[in-house]
Amino acid sequence: MTPSSASTAHTSNTDFYASNDKLYVATDCIIFGFDDGDLKLLIFKRRVEPDSGIWSLIGSFVKIDEDVDEAARRVLKEITGLEEIYMEQSKTYGKVERDPGYRCISVANYALMRISDHDIELTQSHGAFWYTLQELPELALDHSEMVNDALAKLRRRARYQPIGFELLPEKFTIPQLQRLYESIYQRDLDPRNFRKKVLSLKVLVKLDEKDKLGSKRGAYLYRFDSEKYQELLESGYNFEI
């Protein structure tokens, strides 16, 4: 829920809301997931004014006794049922008129998750749906801007840190990893060069299993070597794809 939806505000005292000189702090979550070879975004149909009926990101007010990123984790938990989601602060939106209902600044966070992991019923009960980036509708308030900014950040991050750990299932094939990068960058990559590059990073462990669903021939499954993955992450390695 975005600030304006107010249903999760830390107080419901209406006298208080009437007073128009209060500055609220909220958090909104840009939740990226990967499934079916596509990067997707979890969005919601708003049930409150303004912009009721319009799609929006999920969010909440920050409580007085809660860290800002705690608030974001609380939202993520409420929506997906998951506690251990990769999350990173994106940007803070602070324009006076960004939310016509209240003076409210919003700290946007983006999260990366495996779509298959989450509690589908819980998500659906909140009126949430996964949309690919291509078919994404216009969003409420400044939420489209938030998505664009988060996407730009994700793309930039993917250049200097390996990514995929958070978005792919535990076992995955190299073509799947390639499709992830292709959907992040929205462009085709050469499969031979991609394979060479990711294998050169030495963070993949080849398994003795094959995935037979993706192709006729089937592709070997891999998993990340979490120790080496962590090292690579900390070394600030430049992962130019």
Place this chain on the structure above:
Amino acid sequence: MTPSSASTAHTSNTDFYASNDKLYVATDCIIFGFDDGDLKLLIFKRRVEPDSGIWSLIGSFVKIDEDVDEAARRVLKEITGLEEIYMEQSKTYGKVERDPGYRCISVANYALMRISDHDIELTQSHGAFWYTLQELPELALDHSEMVNDALAKLRRRARYQPIGFELLPEKFTIPQLQRLYESIYQRDLDPRNFRKKVLSLKVLVKLDEKDKLGSKRGAYLYRFDSEKYQELLESGYNFEI
């Protein structure tokens, strides 16, 4: 003034909230300047509790009718006298206990400026001083963390966008530009390769003047071709140094 100084709080209404029941929004500025071949930071001696007498960044509460980045620009203007400073949002700090005085979240912004440009008397009248990164003292609250984060961001930005426009005087030599990069990265660069690299970007215009102060022989002055600089900026070019 940092949030704790409270002198600029946007409201003092205590009817609804007991005073420590209120969530404040502040902004703090990490002001980078370049001078004498060194990257420096503008910091202040705090005059209020907590941490009075300790060095800190400059900041202010965000007013109810003011955009968050407007607040940051207001602070910059108050301190330096300058309006057109390059400024970028760094990160938002939202831990409950980050400021023992109030529940206050802070949106940190970093600014880049030419030290020679600003109003020295104004700065000094605020108790402000320029410190190099090496001699930087421990700062109040979470301000040291803010500086480290902003520096990391500046370093990363310097890799994918040209920098210097904001930090160097209008006319500058290639060795000066090199010293800027060396002080950002805190490591030595090969002068021959550096020259080759920056000239290959085609954003420098060689002037017919020489700067005779920096060396016996003197070095040609250059200026940025702002049009090409802008193009380069927008192309998202990777400026690996």
Place this chain on the structure above:
DNA sequence: ATAAAAAACGTATTTTAAACGCTTAAAATC
């Protein structure tokens, strides 16, 4: 059987980065 599709491995070419040598201009020293 044979064609089609995607995986997997390999090689050649081009581009970019890193390392280093040499000359030049002007001030400082003898």
Place this chain on the structure above:
DNA sequence: GATTTTAAGCGTTTAAAATACGTTTTTTAT
């Protein structure tokens, strides 16, 4: 006033990385 010193400026060589593209392999569909 010749010589040394210092940093600027230009160039070359070598190493590494990115890009382009060829070939073989495995399996399903026809």
